[in-house]
Amino acid sequence: MTEPIDTSIYSAVTAAIQTEAQRILAAGLVTAIVGYAASRRNGSTQPIIVTDAAAAEKLIFTPASVNNLALYLTKAKKEIPKKGKIGIVVKGCDLKAIVGLMGEAQLKRNDLYLIGVPCAGVLASTVQPSTALTADTIASKCTECDARLPSDCDYVPNVQLPTQPQLAGKYAVEIARLEALTPAERWAYWKEQFAKCIKCYACRQVCPFCFCEQCLCDRNKPQMVDTTPRPAGNTAWHIVRAMHLAGRCAGCAECERVCPMDIPLNLLNRKMAKELKELYDYEAGFEVNDKGPLTTYTDKDDQSFIK
Amino acid sequence: MQKYISQQNLTTLLDTLIKQGTRVVAPHMNAGVPLYEPIQSAADMATGQLPRRSAKEAFFPVCEDIMSYEKEGQRISLKDIDPARFPETVLVGVRPCDAAAIPVLDEVFSWDYKDEFFLERRKKTTIIGLACTAADDACFCTAVGLFPGETKGSDLFLTPLEDGGYACESYSDKGETLINGNKELFAEPTKTKALSLAEPQTEKIDLKKVKSWLDEHFEDPLWDGIATRCVGCGACAFVCPACHCFDIVDEGTEKAGKRRKSWDACGFWKFTHHASGHNPRDLQPKRYRNRIMHKFKYYDDKFGQTLCTGCGRCVRVCPVGIDIASIVEEISKK
Numbered sequence: 001m002t003e004p005i006d007t008s009i010y011s012a013v014t015a016a017i018q019t020e021a022q023r024i025l026a027a028g029l030v031t032a033i034v035g036y037a038a039s040r041r042n043g044s045t046q047p048i049i050v051t052d053a054a055a056a057e058k059l060i061f062t063p064a065s066v067n068n069l070a071l072y073l074t075k076a077k078k079e080i081p082k083k084g085k086i087g088i089v090v091k092g093c094d095l096k097a098i099v100g101l102m103g104e105a106q107l108k109r110n111d112l113y114l115i116g117v118p119c120a121g122v123l124a125s126t127v128q129p130s131t132a133l134t135a136d137t138i139a140s141k142c143t144e145c146d147a148r149l150p151s152d153c154d155y156v157p158n159v160q161l162p163t164q165p166q167l168a169g170k171y172a173v174e175i176a177r178l179e180a181l182t183p184a185e186r187w188a189y190w191k192e193q194f195a196k197c198i199k200c201y202a203c204r205q206v207c208p209f210c211f212c213e214q215c216l217c218d219r220n221k222p223q224m225v226d227t228t229p230r231p232a233g234n235t236a237w238h239i240v241r242a243m244h245l246a247g248r249c250a251g252c253a254e255c256e257r258v259c260p261m262d263i264p265l266n267l268l269n270r271k272m273a274k275e276l277k278e279l280y281d282y283e284a285g286f287e288v289n290d291k292g293p294l295t296t297y298t299d300k301d302d303q304s305f306i307k
Numbered sequence: 308m309q310k311y312i313s314q315q316n317l318t319t320l321l322d323t324l325i326k327q328g329t330r331v332v333a334p335h336m337n338a339g340v341p342l343y344e345p346i347q348s349a350a351d352m353a354t355g356q357l358p359r360r361s362a363k364e365a366f367f368p369v370c371e372d373i374m375s376y377e378k379e380g381q382r383i384s385l386k387d388i389d390p391a392r393f394p395e396t397v398l399v400g401v402r403p404c405d406a407a408a409i410p411v412l413d414e415v416f417s418w419d420y421k422d423e424f425f426l427e428r429r430k431k432t433t434i435i436g437l438a439c440t441a442a443d444d445a446c447f448c449t450a451v452g453l454f455p456g457e458t459k460g461s462d463l464f465l466t467p468l469e470d471g472g473y474a475c476e477s478y479s480d481k482g483e484t485l486i487n488g489n490k491e492l493f494a495e496p497t498k499t500k501a502l503s504l505a506e507p508q509t510e511k512i513d514l515k516k517v518k519s520w521l522d523e524h525f526e527d528p529l530w531d532g533i534a535t536r537c538v539g540c541g542a543c544a545f546v547c548p549a550c551h552c553f554d555i556v557d558e559g560t561e562k563a564g565k566r567r568k569s570w571d572a573c574g575f576w577k578f579t580h581h582a583s584g585h586n587p588r589d590l591q592p593k594r595y596r597n598r599i600m601h602k603f604k605y606y607d608d609k610f611g612q613t614l615c616t617g618c619g620r621c622v623r624v625c626p627v628g629i630d631i632a633s634i635v636e637e638i639s640k641k
């Protein structure tokens with residue numbers, strides 16, 4: 001038996017989200033709320049955009065509330081009219097992405113009504129949505145989470161986070177394993193992973209930071225990156241993705257969750273995050289910072305690579 | 308023709324075929340993901356999980372070269388791919404929802420333009436279907452008129468028995484040929500009980516009603532309701548056994564390169580993006596509408612078949628939980 005994780009607070013969280021959503025919609029404080037609703041498969045949830053106070057009762061929060069809904073706030077989602085204040089249900093990891101987007105001048109705090117969720121963790125993408133949350137079925141990102149209680153939100157349900165079992169950080173373990181390999185072995189590992197990529201771009205499409213009007217990888221005048229799912233184009237895509245998110249990625253791990261080929265994309269993100277911490281003492285957090293580590297220069301920056 | 312084949316003899320059959328130089332494609336674990344891929348030994352076959360991508364790639368690969376070019380000074384030489392070089396193949400362990408999609412694909416690849424890349428591989432492939440004994444709650448073959456013992460598309464069909472062997476029935480000349488060529492491995496049918504088949508938990512959907520609603524509702528608020536949340540990726544189309552859109556690009560340098568065909572998806576913003584910059588499907592709801600229309604109306608209009616076998620793959624992979632089964636069911640109740 002693997003250690004169960006207590007998610008009993010989620011029913012109180014659900015009730016509180018519904019009451020608050022109803023209140024702010026009825027009072028006209030927001031025009032819409034992005035949250036989670038139940039869907040057909042047992043235990044599953046899906047994103048929902050609620051505009052009517054009467055529909056607030058559809059909002060829920062469960063261990064299957066996996067999506068980072070910040071995606072729906074960005075200009076990548078043209079289908080969603082961004083009129084007035086928008087309410088959004090956020091976990092701590094999702095909030096870090098919103099904070100990052102504010103730093104990149106993509107979102108304004110005043111346009112948002114943040115409903116923060118005290119979070120005991122969500123399910124890994126590899127298990128059925130009806131599975132109980134345990135130390136084995138929890139998403140890898142949650143084993144390393146430092147953001148279970150989002151701060152500076154407009155509303156946070158008043159519930160007590162249960163004490164969590166001590167979980168081994170799954171990425172830290174895997175990064176240590178890869179770092180111990182020789183470069184050739186490491187390359188063999190990633191080559192095997194990238195070979196599975198089918199260029200469905202689900203990883204890009206769910207990333208809140210992939211809001212470019214036209215991705216470099218979609219350009220064909222000139223063609224910057226081979227578009228076909230073959231070694232050249234796949235490798236290029238994965239390098240472009242990892243590099244363009246370095247110092248921006250907030251660690252929500254959406255890319256990895258959605259990859260239909262189970263490519264451990266967040267492992268690259270975590271490795272980049274580790275380097276940025278070492279080189280620039282930078283970490284994604286709850287504080288808006290409009291000077292990203294790779295978009296600024298100071299004379300204290302690491303120069304050791306200049307030989 | 309009805310026969311029995313033991314687990315041991317199935318292994319021998321596949322190993323013999325491989326030794327004889329036949330390409331054997333079967334469900335197999337690749338870096339943690341089950342995929343239909345060529346195997347080097349029958350022991351590599353792993354039928355326990357539904358492969359993440361469908362069996363269509365045995366005929367319609369994720370990406371393939373269709374031509375190459377070379378330029379030297381003023382001289383340009385073009386070289387065709389010779390489909391005659393495609394190997395004889397046995398595709399084994401195919402789920403009923405995957406096998407049933409293959410005759411559906413035959414229609415489109417042999418209509419109007421004959422796609423020799425697809426058709427030549429198709430001609431050279433014998434398909435051995437395998438009945439399903441387990442389903443999850445994304446499976447809905449029974450809702451679209453198929454079932455876990457469906458034999459459509461299979462040349463030979465295996466039903467697992469309690470003794471670990473299989474009841475084996477042939478449905479085509481290719482199936483008979485495979486049995487006749489390996490007679491010693493097949494025995495007469497036994498009385499051993501079959502394992503119970505999977506039971507997907509979905510009710511039959513009235514596809515005629517779905518189509519007649521779609522006939523009248525190209526414009527409808529339903530599309531916005533569902534698809535504002537669609538993120539526009541290729542996941543649903545790429546894992547689908549019936550989706551068949553592809554893109555053609557030239558890749559290489561000024562001096563030499565290849566023309567390649569690779570999977571495309573109607574979810575992408577670039578899909579039907581015209582050279583003028585105009586896109587008739589400019590927003591995601593219009594693209595998602597195309598997905599439903601193509602599967603449950605356009606394909607039916609043209610070929611009298613539905614472009615969905617209920618494998619549930621798109622439901623499992625959709626990043627935002629868009630569930631084609633519940634959408635089609637909702638339409639059928641309108």
Ligand code: SF4
Binds near residue numbers: 142147
């Ligand atoms: S990373 Fe933290 S905030 Fe995010 S889902 Fe996991 S436990 Fe919750």
Ligand code: SF4
Binds near residue numbers: 196201203263
């Ligand atoms: S989601 Fe996975 S398969 Fe799709 S493009 Fe990204 S890495 Fe490749």
Ligand code: SF4
Binds near residue numbers: 543548615616621
């Ligand atoms: S539309 Fe979805 S359920 Fe239907 S065949 Fe394609 S992947 Fe399977």
Ligand code: SF4
Binds near residue numbers: 537539541575629
């Ligand atoms: S329906 Fe889901 S899988 Fe398909 S394009 Fe939209 S988001 Fe991607």
